[in-house]
Amino acid sequence: MLLDGVAHYFFMQRIFLFLLKYNGVFVFILLQIISLSYYFTRNQTDNKMTFVSSANGLIGGLYESTNRVSRYWNLSAVNDSLARENANLKMQLPSSKFSSLVNPITVEDTTLQQKYEYLEAKVINNTIHRPHNYITINRGSQQGVRNNAAVINAQGNGIVGVVHRVGRNYSIVMSVLNIDIRVSSKIVRNNYFGSLLWDGHNSARVELQSIPKHADIVVGDTVVTSGYSTVFPEGILIGTVDSFYVPSGLNFYNIEVDLINDLNAVRYVYVINDLLKEEKIKLEEEVANE
Amino acid sequence: MNSSLIRSNIIRFIVFVLIQGVVLKGVNIPNIDILLYPLFVLMLPLGMADGLLLLACFAIGMSVDAFYGTMGLHASGALFMGGIRKFVLAFLEPRGGYDAGKALTKANFGVAWFIKYAGILLFLHTFWVSLLEYLQFSWLLGVRIIVVFAISLLLAVVYQFIFNPKE
Helix, strand or coil: CHHHHHHHHHHHHHHHHHHHHCHHHHHHHHHHHHHHHHHHCCCCCCCCCCCCCCCCHHHHHHHHHHHHHHHHHHHHHHHHHHHHHHHHHHHCCHHHCCCCCCCCCCCCCCCCCCCEEEEEEEEEEECCCCCEEEEEECCCHHHCCCCCCEEEECCCCEEEEEEEEECCCCEEEEEEEECCCCEEEEECCCCCEEEEECCCCCCCEEEEEEEECCCCCCCCCEEEECCCCCCCCCCCEEEEEEEEECCCCCCEEEEEEEECCCHHHCCEEEEEEECCHHHHHHHHHHHHHC | CCHHHHHHHHHHHHHHHHHHHHHHHHCCECCECCCCCHHHHHHCCCCCCHHHHHHHHHHHHHHHHHHHCCCCHHHHHHHHHHHHHHHHHHHCCCCCCCCCCCCCCHHHHCHHHHHHHHHHHHHHHHHHHHHHHHCCCCHHHHHHHHHHHHHHHHHHHHHHHHHCCCC
């Protein structure tokens, strides 16, 4: 009995010494597992490690203050485009339109329900030269930003990205220049839809895939979001067709699309929350589970 | 290890992370990163316990990841670098052996030794990080690895000549 205890003690001690002697190996393996599992689950939006990103207050705040200095360099360009946008909006006011109706009948319309909610936000950090580009904006859950909301440019309404991580006051947007992004989009002229992605090289160009090869496509065709996913509303501008070909042996076009936005010059954006998203997802899941 | 050595490493940690996250991240060259933080791993002193060394590598990698939005990529890279450092040091061991507690800098070991040491480790680090980030190999990635490696080696050596740190 006593001998058993002694043997057990020495056994435990040897295990302890073994762990101590090779502590580097164990720490290495453990930490490497943590980093790699975090890296390879980065696209799961329910990731618990949102705080290790610029959505946290410390780094977000730091970027906001450095942005306060650098944005002065772009003020005049921003002013010009805001003025242009103002002019555009003023043209759409009822007062700037001439009605040709002699006796306009007004109808109280209670059937319309708000589907999309727009929030304006400022870009406080942005990259375009990496394979996985993210944009930090100065709005978070407190201001009503939700995960997977669409983000479009406030100047010209082109596509910018999708909300990826939401902090309290900051959010991270997966830029359209991210090799992990997929956007359901279509060609306006004939309504053929496909999937949009980025190959990681040219920051002015994205790729449209899965358009069948019998579709008739012309250089210069406008490409917009399809609205089939729950992220983007229909008809958000993406760009124009630059070139296309059918890879040998495939039935689908490979289409190069020129982005309408210069992603490097995006300063102000709108975050678009789909208020009826849950209902659509729930219905589609029900059908998928049948 | 004395307290001033610890203090200078902590200061280096903070300064390198801030420069990396605020200044160097803003440099827009397609597919090229300017990496300063590996220099922190290079200069960590001899004689640190393995576990502590790896924790320091993990911490600086994760901090850089937080700024870059790369989520574990640089943590893995810095950790890899800290893990193989021991073997590179054994390979480059001078005739008299190492003195424990010395920082691995040009002032303590000479230019030729430092360039060899930094060259091997920085190349392996760049290779690891680039491969992990792109998950494919092409000639373009080869060019990226060489350019990123050259820039970070240059940065490491120039840093030695400007500050000539002893600890």
